[in-house]
Amino acid sequence: MRYDVPIIFRRFESGSYDPDTGDYADDTYVDTKVYGSVMDTNTQTMNLVYGGIKQGSLTIHIQNHMDKTFDQIIIGDKKYRVDYTRRLRTKQSFIVSEVQ
Known part of the structure; x- marks a missing residue:
């Protein structure tokens, strides 16, 4: 797993x-930039989290925990909101969906 995609927690x-x-x-925005692994969410996980298929859903893994509060995640030029998060021992994973 490569942690090479810049992810901004805003x-x-x-x-x-x-x-x-x-x-x-x-009003201001405070950005925190980390690098992570970004991939499409598989169908089984989408059925578990959303109860069906949802377009624009991604799974993000970062190497450490995100302890700061944030309102949205930005990857590239798209904004996402967190639908599910899971803290593991040394990593954290997010399932996010795109917002307009």
């Missing part, structure tokens, strides 16, 4: 209130 942070100016700061 967290959304809303702007905080500045009492001196009376304005809110701009």
